[in-house]
Amino acid sequence: MPVIESEEHKALRAAVSALGHKYGRAYFTRTVEEGRPATELWSEAAKLGYLGVNLPEEHGGGGGGIAELSIVLEELGAAGCPLLLMVVSPAICGTVIARFGTDEQKRAWLPALADGTRIMAFGITEPDAGSNSHRITTTARRDPATGDWLLTGRKVFVSGVDIADATLIVGRTEDARTGRLKPCLFIVPRDTPGFQRHRIDMELSASEKQFELVLDDVRLPADALVGDEDAGLLQLFAGLNPERVMTAAFAIGMGRFALSRAVEYARERTVWKAPIGSHQAIAHPLAQAHIDLELARLMMQKAAHLYDAGDDVGAGEAANMAKYAAGEACVKAVDQAVHTLGGNGLTREFGLASLITAARVSRIAPVSREMILNYVSHQTLGLPKSY
Numbered sequence: 001m002p003v004i005e006s007e008e009h010k011a012l013r014a015a016v017s018a019l020g021h022k023y024g025r026a027y028f029t030r031t032v033e034e035g036r037p038a039t040e041l042w043s044e045a046a047k048l049g050y051l052g053v054n055l056p057e058e059h060g061g062g063g064g065g066i067a068e069l070s071i072v073l074e075e076l077g078a079a080g081c082p083l084l085l086m087v088v089s090p091a092i093c094g095t096v097i098a099r100f101g102t103d104e105q106k107r108a109w110l111p112a113l114a115d116g117t118r119i120m121a122f123g124i125t126e127p128d129a130g131s132n133s134h135r136i137t138t139t140a141r142r143d144p145a146t147g148d149w150l151l152t153g154r155k156v157f158v159s160g161v162d163i164a165d166a167t168l169i170v171g172r173t174e175d176a177r178t179g180r181l182k183p184c185l186f187i188v189p190r191d192t193p194g195f196q197r198h199r200i201d202m203e204l205s206a207s208e209k210q211f212e213l214v215l216d217d218v219r220l221p222a223d224a225l226v227g228d229e230d231a232g233l234l235q236l237f238a239g240l241n242p243e244r245v246m247t248a249a250f251a252i253g254m255g256r257f258a259l260s261r262a263v264e265y266a267r268e269r270t271v272w273k274a275p276i277g278s279h280q281a282i283a284h285p286l287a288q289a290h291i292d293l294e295l296a297r298l299m300m301q302k303a304a305h306l307y308d309a310g311d312d313v314g315a316g317e318a319a320n321m322a323k324y325a326a327g328e329a330c331v332k333a334v335d336q337a338v339h340t341l342g343g344n345g346l347t348r349e350f351g352l353a354s355l356i357t358a359a360r361v362s363r364i365a366p367v368s369r370e371m372i373l374n375y376v377s378h379q380t381l382g383l384p385k386s387y
Contacts, residue, residue: 020079052114077253
């Protein structure tokens with residue numbers, strides 16, 4: 001894995017950064033206040049090939065990988081306008097369909113995900129399952145008369161269902177040999193009968209709304225199943241590892257934006273005849289925040305490289321650690337940025353206050369830091385399992 005970015009990656013960063021700053025924090029904040037998605041930015045990013053940079057060229061994508069897609073999200077975040085649905089639509093859903101979808105599913109979805117004309121959401125979390133995906137109770141059973149699938153269950157904290165054309169739902173089917181339930185993924189179009197959504201009232205400031213989903217004997221054709229019915233876990237984690245990498249990119253971008261605002265302020269704000277940035281009490285915490293963000297980015301790049309190289313096991317470990325490191329670094333950077341600005345850090349002018357809540361998301365979702373510590377202690381260090 002190269003430690004120094006290639007010229008191609010540097011050029012991609014510069015181009016995406018220019019796009020992000022063209023819109024900026026003020027644009028992004030306005031979309032939140034208006035209760036709508038950042039449609040203009042999403043469409044232009046798609047037109048320039050950034051949304052589908054990780055998808056196969058033969059299906060309209062850029063032929064790159066999660067390494068490239070994470071650069072796109074990080075740079076948009078660093079410009080103050082992160083697109084949360086990038087974590088879901090091209091990264092999770094696009095990756096799963098590209099790796100495991102049927103030819104028809106690839107033709108139907110990948111070009112449209114790449115050019116931004118279609119969006120997919122992802123539903124895995126359930127009210128009574130939380131971090132324990134083995135307790136998922138959304139079940140799928142075959143209708144013996146037609147071969148259709150019937151899905152029943154509930155999902156919570158699903159982003160962007162109202163603007164998504166379909167949701168990739170994680171359900172469970174019964175193994176005919178053992179009778180045990182195993183995970184499977186289904187494409188559920190937004191207007192499918194029995195597929196209901198209810199908005200969750202959040203205090204989080206974000207363009208994308210959160211929903212609870214109810215599936216009441218939702219009937220789907222046989223070809224709604226993604227991939228092989230017997231390869232559920234492999235397919236599931238093919239989507240979850242990119243999700244963790246992209247969440248790290250989301251967090252690093254937010255942290256970089258907050259840090260840049262604080263550094264700019266610390267250079268200019270003068271008290272007692274000197275800029276406040278000349279005092280170590282201000283400068284050192286900002287320097288520490290920068291170091292933490294840079295270290296998190298290195299682990300994110302490692303995770304993306306391993307995933308793109310086909311090392312799913314190695315990527316799983318690195319993606320979890322990247323997500324943990326990035327979440328911690330983001331929260332600290334945002335907190336220090338707000339503290340550096342003092343009262344100004346809570347004003348609308350500087351655009352930092354809303355990040356206080358948003359930064360916590362990177363610690364909580366899509367997997368909590370405690371579950372990552374469980375994973376590392378058990379899987380990496382070989383300590384006895386604690387749960």
